[in-house]
Amino acid sequence: MKEKKEELSEMVKSILESYEQHDIICNIDSTNRLNRKTIVELIDAIRYVLFPGYFEMRNLKSCSVEYHVGELLEEIQYRLKKEVVRALQHRISGDKIKLETIEDEAEEIVGQFLKKIPQLRDILATDVQAAYDGDPAAYNTDEIIVSYPGFYAITVYRIAHELYLSGVPLIPRIMTEHAHNRTGIDIHPGATIGKYFFIDHGTGVVIGETTVIGDYVKIYQGVTLGALSTRGGQKLRSKKRHPTIEDNVTVYSGASILGGETRVGEGAVIGSNAFITSSVPDQTRVSIKNPELLFKGRVQMAELGQEGFWKNEKE
The missing domain is CATH 1.10.3130.10 (serine acetyltransferase, domain 1)
Structure with a gap:
């Protein structure tokens, strides 16, 4: 019993020494x-x-x-x-x-x-x-x-x-x-966001502190409006690090728009999974090339006229 008390006392002492060593993560006497x-x-x-x-x-x-x-x-x-x-x-x-x-x-x-x-x-x-x-x-x-x-x-x-x-x-x-x-959904309170703002679904959305968003903007899940680099740390505190999104812009799921000098122009549409680090002109549609889909199986499949729908050729 005595040994356990001594062991506990040593643990307490060690923790208190850690408090003195790392006061940045202590809030004692506050x-x-x-x-x-x-x-x-x-x-x-x-x-x-x-x-x-x-x-x-x-x-x-x-x-x-x-x-x-x-x-x-x-x-x-x-x-x-x-x-x-x-x-x-x-x-x-x-x-x-x-x-x-x-x-x-x-x-x-x-x-x-x-x-x-x-x-x-x-x-x-x-x-x-x-x-x-x-x-x-x-x-x-x-x-x-x-x-x-x-x-x-x-x-x-x-x-x-x-x-x-x-x-x-x-x-x-x-x-x-x-x-x-x-x-x-992670929206920094310092971001500037206009009226008629809609986040659809929302999971995984990130909007950084110096982001500026206009009116009638719609974004989907997984969108990041972020900074290009944070290597400068606190030196970048007062700098614009996040993009500007003008009025009537739609940003689809998984897109990343990065950088304080990046501007997405009015009426632009940013497609899913696009990675943007430079400005986009007004009324522009941005998309990435669809990857080739490979279907392997015993049944021969044929694509219907409407993209993305398939049928068994035997039907």
Whole structure:
């Protein structure tokens, strides 16, 4: 028994030495630790306000909607301010003068965010319409709001983007990484995305921090809007590293469009699995040559007039 206690003591000592050696992955004695669970709950609360009547546990009545929204805003304001205060302390750690006014700054940020909810609803309404117009499988717009992973990821991005623009660190990324974990869609909160944006299916989509996307853009699963190289590390922080996608562009599944100087022109269509590192002119269709398909079997097959369909010649 004594030997086990001594062994445990040695293990603890070794771990504590590691804490001192690698303080970059320690957060001991911190008073500004963000609560990820609270941030995820705030996403839900904000969605209740953005989409009234869709996600509440109880039916929402028009006679009580004013009280309901007021109650939600009060809760969001209180809880979000606490998290923003903690986040801002990361940004200005050690600056005692600014720490005295940090709560005022957080209150201003949260107040401005809540005032933007009508504008958020305006642009999210266009995203819903784009999904409905672009997907014949959509039963109605309600189905899109309550079940489409692409729309969920876009909603969380638009919430996080407003906080990102206000200079709030950490929280926007926690929000979009939660959506990434839930949907497989990775949209950096710093990306700039126009109205009527639609992600179909969505799994594996990556949209980098400095990406600029225009209006009426549609992308499919597995699309990467990324950087050419990150060898420069933090030296590239303020540089445009990701592409610009102009209005009315469609990017099909598996395509990669890379580089800060890469521009995909208005009305262009990028085919599946294309790898693009240079600009594409307006109204251009880009595709890769289809690989040759080989069919081996005992039954002779013949291709029908419609590409991709086959029949047994004996039929």
